[in-house]
Amino acid sequence: MIMGILNECMNRDVQVWTIKDNYRLGSDINSKVLAFAFGLSAEIERNLISQRTKEALARKRAEGVILGRPKGSKSKVKKLTGKEAEIKTLLEKKYPSQLLPGFWEYIGSQWQNL
DSSP states (O other): OHHHHHHHHHHTTOOEEOTTTOOEEOSSHHHHHHHHHHHHHHHHHHHHHHHHHHHHHHHHHHTTOOOSSOTTOOOSSOTTTTOHHHHHHHHHTTOOGGGHHHHHHHTGGGGGGO
8 A cells, every 4th residue: 555655656757755854755766765765674574473473372272272263242233332322212212123234324424414
């Protein structure tokens, strides 16, 4: 994502200056090499993080640890938690109960305007 933004800036002849390290990224060859190096180092870092995570998960599995949420456990917080008063009001206004979960996605806090 960052590399795409830098590439677009270079294509439009926009100069990007970093404040902390005082790098100047423009449309010249030095800037392109520097941006490539940044991208390469970011990719290497992502790969290292992924590798460490996979190794740690494999080690835990080998130790017999059950990973993930325990079977049968449920989330304490639901999509409609804390909205009991609004739900009661909507149901009193004969709002269809099947539509309640999607109600807040599309209407947000405008439910009083119904």
